[in-house]
Amino acid sequence: MLVHLISLLAPLIGIAAAQCPDYLDYATLKHQPYSEGVRNLSYQRPDPACRTFDLPLLENKIIPHVMHAVPDPDLFRLFLNAYPNTLDTAVRWKGYAADSADEELTFLVTGDIDAMWLRDSANQMQSYLPLLTANSSVDSLASLFRGVINLQARYLLTSPYCNAFQPPVESGIAPAQNPSASEDHVFPTYNNSSVFECKYELDSLAAFLQISSDYYNATGDVAFFGKYHWVEAINHLFEIFETLSAAATYEPDGRVQNSSYTFTRVSNRATETLSNDGLGNPYRGETGLLRSAFRPSDDATIYQYLIPANMMLAHYLEATAPIMLALNGSTCSVTSAQMIQLAATIRRGIAEYGIVTIGGKQVYAYEVDGYGSANIMDDANIPSLLSAPFLGYLDVNDEVYQNTRALLLSDRNPYFMRGPVISAVGGPHNGPGYAWPMASIVRILTSDNDTEITEQLGMILNSTDGLGLIHESINTFNQTDYTRQWFSWANGLFGQMILDLQDRKPQILAQSFQ
Known part of the structure; x- marks a missing residue:
């Protein structure tokens, strides 16, 4: 099912497999098809031939399962972009140790830093x-x-x-x-x-x-x-x-x-x-x-x-x-x-x-x-x-x-940052005024309060500037002012959170965030 979906999406993305653009540049741009929700979130996965690791279980079972559990087009698009992000972009090399023929090695980068x-x-x-x-x-x-x-x-x-x-x-x-x-x-x-x-x-x-x-x-x-x-x-x-x-x-x-x-x-x-x-x-x-x-x-x-x-x-x-x-x-x-x-x-x-x-x-x-x-x-x-x-x-x-x-x-x-875009813990790394979606994700993972979880999910959705990726931090009053459009850890954590909510709070994922 998803393989068919990908085959339909790839021509629309307009990327020849042999070209494989640097994701650091690719992630700064918006790509069709958009999510068709009010936020019109971009599609941000690389062409299948350009992804750094293929996991059939994710493509053929997990993503279709979440698609049925999450009817909101923006929330699902953010999951689709974010959860595979490390596998899609960050497995820079996989091989074996020189002195041990069967010792597997995986060089896994953070995203935009090699x-x-x-x-x-x-x-x-x-x-x-x-x-x-x-x-x-x-x-x-x-x-x-x-x-x-x-x-x-x-x-x-x-x-x-x-x-x-x-x-x-x-x-x-x-x-x-x-x-x-x-x-x-x-x-x-x-x-x-x-x-x-x-x-x-x-x-x-x-x-x-x-x-x-x-x-x-x-x-x-x-x-x-x-x-x-x-x-x-x-x-x-x-x-x-x-x-x-x-x-x-x-x-x-x-x-x-x-x-x-x-x-x-x-x-x-x-x-x-x-x-x-x-x-x-x-x-x-x-x-x-x-x-x-x-x-x-x-x-x-x-x-x-x-x-x-x-x-x-x-x-x-x-x-x-x-x-x-x-x-x-x-x-x-x-x-x-x-x-x-x-x-x-x-x-x-x-x-x-x-x-x-x-x-x-x-x-x-x-x-x-x-x-x-x-x-x-x-x-x-x-x-x-x-x-x-x-x-x-x-x-x-x-x-x-x-x-x-x-x-x-x-x-x-x-370092608790507040504003109309997102309210979350930040830190001195990016300074006052910049909240980190990672902290909102952690807040959801450690909460049993449906109202709190729903509110935080809405803020995360509103913080991507239409790119459809989890950023490192965002100006709490201006979603166009953010750091690191490509932060694999935070993207993966968002997907992990969605799977957690699918188990313990499916009614929240069934909501509309439009």
């Missing part, structure tokens, strides 16, 4: 979890997951404090240039031929555990984790965790402790570098929390105990522990009990240092330093405080979370 972020690639793949099943075929979704996990393991073994990476040498793709990082001073040092940027973000390390547990829980394929370099990467990660657990700015006698990571960059943006000559603001030791120099937005932390990142790590340590248990007898020096123990330590640290009282109610702080300072805000990027239930860290009805949620979705959060 580099692979650990966090983004894990989340881009997570969007397709509803479609993931055990499959040994090299052209399967499971193979795509395995390739990302294997390449992430390689990256972590070479530069565990870095966040974004260059194409593997096997791909033959030239390394991308990153002018912003050309003058960075980073310790530990790294090689530009393999690293695109080296901002240490705790959630990048947690992302490796996330995609590992996602794949294992969906497929039960424990044998995969005993091959190649996954066990080695876990051993190395725990060395980093032990270093971070023992870290503090000052030694017990008052001397400044040698830091395992420092970063400075010449920039006119304060969020692009760490204070105190690359050390960042002081943080106290023995809190149970792990330091993060940068946020998932790639902005510098103010206080280095980033609570959402610690939440994410705690949960995915717990989620990965069953893999270690199933690998009993492997060469891994890390046990499932150690994973559970570290997660418990982090949870105690969050409970002791990450909860503060605002207006007589307990809420989670975004960042703390262990000395009593706390940053009360949220950022749109995941992990965020708003996303804590989505991450699996806590139940959505948790009292402290609900108190926190009420604060974050109000003017008490300095």
Whole structure:
């Protein structure tokens, strides 16, 4: 059915398969056929011959199923454009390791930047979890997951404090240039031929555990984790965790402790570098929390105990522990009990240092330093405080979370952006006045309120400027003023949200948004 639909659409798009225009340019333009709703949303999928990965299950079953469940032409068009976006545009290369004939590798870019972020690639793949099943075929979704996990393991073994990476040498793709990082001073040092940027973000390390547990829980394929370099990467990660657990700015006698990571960059943006000559603001030791120099937005932390990142790590340590248990007898020096123990330590640290009282109610702080300072805000990027239930860290009805949620979705959060186009959490990455649809999507995924969900869906639909893609951020008073027309993670997350609503709130998807 859908194959027939595509065959009808392709001539209208007017793209010869052999040409395959750069999607960075293609996504800035509107393409027929339009959605025929009041928003007249563009068709934004590349020609079938130009898509970077073909998934028949998505084309032949999922999309037709959603088409029947979503009668609103604009909402369905946004799903049709957005959900396949990573598969359509971001699988830059898929192949095998040079030193291991059957070790799959997948180089997955963020979209408009030709580099692979650990966090983004894990989340881009997570969007397709509803479609993931055990499959040994090299052209399967499971193979795509395995390739990302294997390449992430390689990256972590070479530069565990870095966040974004260059194409593997096997791909033959030239390394991308990153002018912003050309003058960075980073310790530990790294090689530009393999690293695109080296901002240490705790959630990048947690992302490796996330995609590992996602794949294992969906497929039960424990044998995969005993091959190649996954066990080695876990051993190395725990060395980093032990270093971070023992870290503090000052030694017990008052001397400044040698830091395992420092970063400075010449920039006119304060969020692009760490204070105190690359050390960042002081943080106290023995809190149970792990330091993060940068946020998932790639902005510098103010206080280095980033609570959402610690939440994410705690949960995915717990989620990965069953893999270690199933690998009993492997060469891994890390046990499932150690994973559970570290997660418990982090949870105690969050409970002791990450909860503060605002207006007589307990809420989670975004960042703390262990000395009593706390940053009360949220950022749109995941992990965020708003996303804590989505991450699996806590139940959505948790009292402290609900108190926190009420604060974050109000003017008490300095980065909650309001306007007639969209009202949602933003962040310092794009600054005041720019709301992120990703935060609206997370709000829907963590809500049971039909009115709230319907309102947020309407705002997202009104924020695409007719292009029919989920942008990074939008001026809350002007939908034509946005950043990144092509942001694969956010597009995939939107589709994941639609599938979630199809299961738990089908009546909302059956509404008209005209």
